Amino acid sequence: MASVFEYAPAPESRSIVDIAPSYGLFIDGEFVEAADGKVFKTVSPSTEEVLAEIAQAGEADVDRAVQAARKAFEKWSALPGSERAKYLFRIARIIQERSRELAVLETLDNGKPIKETRDADLPLVAAHFFYYAGWADKLDHAGFGANPQPLGVAGQVIPWNFPLLMLAWKIAPALATGNTVVLKPAETTPLSALFFADICRQAGLPKGVVNILPGYGDAGAAVVAHPDVNKVAFTGSTAVGKEIARTIAGTRKKVTLELGGKGANIVFDDAPIDQAVEGIVNGIFFNQGQVCCAGSRLLVQESVEEELLESLKRRLSTLRLGDPLDKNTDIGAINSEEQLTRITSLVEAGEAEGAERWSPACDIPESGYWFAPTLFTNVTQAHRIARDEIFGPVLSVLTFRTPDEAVAKANNTPYGLSAGIWTEKGSRILAVANKLRAGVVWSNTFNKFDPTSPFGGYKESGFGREGGRHGLEAYLDV
């Protein structure tokens, strides 16, 4: 559909990143093959092109990595905090220097638009390392008493939606506090973690302090269950989170879980509509909606529903879906075929249950995994699309009449990660924010992140907080 606003292609060059045909596991400072020789392929979700072949970690590799981390722990935890800080500052600087390369790499492996990796993910990744670098020699002042001690080996399992950012959230506080790390990236996005291994090499980080084990769920489960792992950190689905909680029951392992969400984005009748529309778009279409804190349920006050939906649909019609490496792309590819299938089946359930589906006119590329931005109206609280986490670019619209009703509906979910409030009335913001059972509440904005700010869920969205001073607690024996 050509329009006067058609943009010429503006692709970012991929020549800045040099992807090797194959990668090993990163254990004790070396890239090594998996013990059983298994490998898997990682593909670019926007083209289905095979990017590289990756060694696939199994139980024996997990054991080896944990041993390496245990050995490294002795020296690493004994270093003065000021020395650990310098390593983290080095890493932060190298990430800044290689930021463009990493942004392109992440876009290739994950499918998200370069606009997001370049302007959101990478700056935040560096910022997290800078933030926690500064804590390493100030732990006495963090509010956990004098001389708080690290836990030991941290086993960390991260998802595919923000591969390098989730790595930074996990590794930066772990190293700052003196722990060593065994990290398993997601099977669909292992590359940036492997590039991070190379950054550790450039930074001269002692061997074994960081170990990276690409692999599938079984490797993640082995990391969690390993008897010599002292701390488990997981970001991913609530179902897996519950399984992890069962696995570590009766042990002394400390745990943080950042799980799913079904965030309510509440728009009151006095909200600035244009700003709210931008916030709604950012809330659910950022990273194709593959965000645990996405504002996937729009709760709009009945009196402005029509006006808001009209503006929203007009805005959605201007979103550009396509090549994630194009700097003008708003909506990239869905991360995997499996995820696309999940989104598709939930959307079908939405239609079958009687909700009304709408998408802007939008060309879908022939290869790769794609899903057009989608809006559902006539949604009730009982619908699956209002209850289940879709983790895709799908917004369910519900309405309310009074603030109390908005709060009741927003809280009507087992999740409790995020929420949004749009109103010009300050007292309403504070009153509603106070009543929402969610770990992060964005008012008149959405999907903002910062390393200084604790992030994490209530209820079934998980335990513990990442970011800020709170993020240290999970890695200290306090």
Place this chain on the structure above:
Amino acid sequence: MSDKSEQQRLSVFKTYKLYVGGKFPRSESGRVYEVTDSKGNWLANVPLSSRKDARDAVVAARKAFGGWSGATAYNRGQILYRIAEMLEGRREQYVREVADAEGLSKSKAAAQVDAAIDRWVWYAGWTDKIAQVVGGGNPVAGPFFNLSSPEPTGVVAIVAPQESSFLGLVSVLAPVIATGNTAIVVASEKSPLPALSLGEVLATSDLPGGVVNVLSGRTAEIATPLAAHQDVNAIDLAGAGEDLAKELEIAAADNLKRVLRPQSVDHTATPGIDRMTAFLETKTVWHPTGSLGASGSSY
């Protein structure tokens, strides 16, 4: 009055009851079990709570949560201090009950009771300070105002310590309600009387009904449905043995309850803030500041 007439007077026994929703019900099951002192002498027949009693207690705790968590921290502090006042007035009763329950000398039991009373005072002072210690503003790299504040997790099930029937009980209960949670306490199985009597003090301390609910009975029988209950947000396993603790932790995973594992605690030492922070969530609220940016004023 002669010694003789004193001996002739029969003392009045107390029927110990549960404390649920601000009332003193018997177990719905109609069951009781015999509680003895450390020498095996009969002390009382106390309610042997059922799973239904546990569920009723959850309903009461949930109902009370909105009001208690919504009360001002100042008000909660006043009420916790009032509990100390009420206990001080009944000090002798608790000294006797603790001495009987734990087989302690009168002076040792008195030390336990005094420490428990002082503990309420300690936590009373915390209600309006914990937010300043564990919350605060975050220096965000952008034009946003952003504040993290602690909030209570919700309904907390507490398996009270088995040995320290009163000081241990207060040590695990006070931090939970100081921060605005509501609680269901499973009293020490062997020595439940001080816990059941505590209900009488709580009922007369301006503490809203349902904020604390006390159940007596078989620890495993009551704790199991609480650990599995979908409307319980957290569980303190202080008084659960190793095997039971593991079982309860597995059950608690079903709705991702916050779990505080059993640990050795010196109840005579000044507590840290861990028992409060274990049952707090952190909520981070963001708002644009409208700061002057490169493009000029946005307000």
